[in-house]
Amino acid sequence: MSDQSYLSLEKLTLAYGDSVAVADLDLSVRRGELIALLGPSGCGKTTTMRAIAGLLPVKSGKVILDGEDMTRTAPNKRAVGLVFQSYALFPHLSVYENVAFGLRLKGMKGAELDAKVQSGIASVGLTKFADRKPAELSGGQQQRVALARSMVMEPKVLLLDEPLSNLDARLRLEMRTELQRVQRETGVTMIFVTHDQAEALSLADRIVVMKNGAIEQIGTPEDIYNRPTSSFVADFVGFENIFKLEGGALKTENGSVPLSFAPGSEAPSAAGLAWRPRMVTLGTGPFRGTVRGTSFAGHSREYLLDSALGPIKAEVDASEPVHVSGSDLSFDLPVHKAAHLSRIA
Numbered sequence: 001m002s003d004q005s006y007l008s009l010e011k012l013t014l015a016y017g018d019s020v021a022v023a024d025l026d027l028s029v030r031r032g033e034l035i036a037l038l039g040p041s042g043c044g045k046t047t048t049m050r051a052i053a054g055l056l057p058v059k060s061g062k063v064i065l066d067g068e069d070m071t072r073t074a075p076n077k078r079a080v081g082l083v084f085q086s087y088a089l090f091p092h093l094s095v096y097e098n099v100a101f102g103l104r105l106k107g108m109k110g111a112e113l114d115a116k117v118q119s120g121i122a123s124v125g126l127t128k129f130a131d132r133k134p135a136e137l138s139g140g141q142q143q144r145v146a147l148a149r150s151m152v153m154e155p156k157v158l159l160l161d162e163p164l165s166n167l168d169a170r171l172r173l174e175m176r177t178e179l180q181r182v183q184r185e186t187g188v189t190m191i192f193v194t195h196d197q198a199e200a201l202s203l204a205d206r207i208v209v210m211k212n213g214a215i216e217q218i219g220t221p222e223d224i225y226n227r228p229t230s231s232f233v234a235d236f237v238g239f240e241n242i243f244k245l246e247g248g249a250l251k252t253e254n255g256s257v258p259l260s261f262a263p264g265s266e267a268p269s270a271a272g273l274a275w276r277p278r279m280v281t282l283g284t285g286p287f288r289g290t291v292r293g294t295s296f297a298g299h300s301r302e303y304l305l306d307s308a309l310g311p312i313k314a315e316v317d318a319s320e321p322v323h324v325s326g327s328d329l330s331f332d333l334p335v336h337k338a339a340h341l342s343r344i345a
């Protein structure tokens with residue numbers, strides 16, 4: 001993978017009428033990268049994809065692909081493929097004809113067309129189903145046809161908008177693997193939109209977390225999961241205990257609570273600290289909390305504690321002794337385990 005940018009969005013601003021949906025967005029994607037756009041509903045993921053595909057005029061800024069300014073290029077001249085959550089297959093055409101459709105439009109025919117379509121269908125494991133109509137296929141199979149149909153066009157970038165969201169849990173896992181395989185085998189640059197954190201973490205080379213039409217954080221799955229830099233991303237990936245930090249003390253609803261630091265170590269300069277429930281130590285530590293609620297989650301047990309810091313969520317192995325509601329417990333928020341946040345809402 002080269003370090004050079006293959007697809008660049010430069011100060012991209014996108015609007016519907018007067019209403020700005022994405023503002024000043026900068027994103028640089030390397031050739032062959034698999035990027036996930038992750039974020040809550042309405043944050044601008046689909047809008048960004050539509051602009052890359054040329055389906056939405058750009059208000060200001062640029063879309064550069066493979067060294068060419070595509071900002072004003074028509075969608076069909078961009079070499080950008082699209083796979084939507086609703087597979088948008090032609091219902092009256094067979095699998096074969098669905099996959100052949102775009103190639104025929106480009107004027108391909110005869111043996112060349114046939115070879116290309118056959119290999120596209122084979123690459124997603126649907127050779128046996130070539131003559132079926134979409135209605136005679138499962139959701140996962142339809143999604144594979146949509147993928148094959150885009151891939152035979154040899155796009156420079158393949159955009160997938162919630163490609164797995166209509167599939168049941170088992171098929172989603174299967175399609176994740178399938179997408180990864182196709183990506184590895186073809187080396188195509190892929191950008192996919194998802195609401196689903198687990199999907200983004202398991203598939204992407206890098207994750208772009210969006211909020212209110214802007215990028216909140218870009219990083220590897222490990223960065224996003226372990227080192228969120230803002231309270232928004234921390235909350236999104238499951239750090240449920242988030243505090244402002246001021247002068248080495250946590251700011252809480254009930255005032256400042258000093259933290260204890262390992263001898264010789266200084267208070268972090270971060271604006272905030274965040275802990276996953278798993279990172280909270282139960283049973284020892286400088287803080288006291290009263291168990292307000294507990295829930296059994298199979299391999300683990302979650303506790304909600306009332307404390308001078310406010311509500312604290314803790315999670316421990318289910319094999320640990322059970323603390324009943326009303327129990328008074330010591331706990332700790334180990335500073336060395338915390339995510340250091342530079343921005344906190």
Ligand SMILES: Nc1ncnc2c1ncn2[C@@H]1O[C@H](COP(=O)(O)OP(=O)(O)OP(=O)(O)O)[C@@H](O)[C@H]1O
Pocket residue numbers: 016019021039040041042043044045046047048195
């Ligand atoms: N056709 C449209 N006309 C007007 N506003 C729109 C249109 N499509 C989207 N928007 C607005 O633009 C903003 C971004 O929407 P977008 O669809 O890009 O979000 P998203 O992150 O893809 O959300 P979701 O996960 O729900 O698909 C939202 O405020 C949305 O209401």
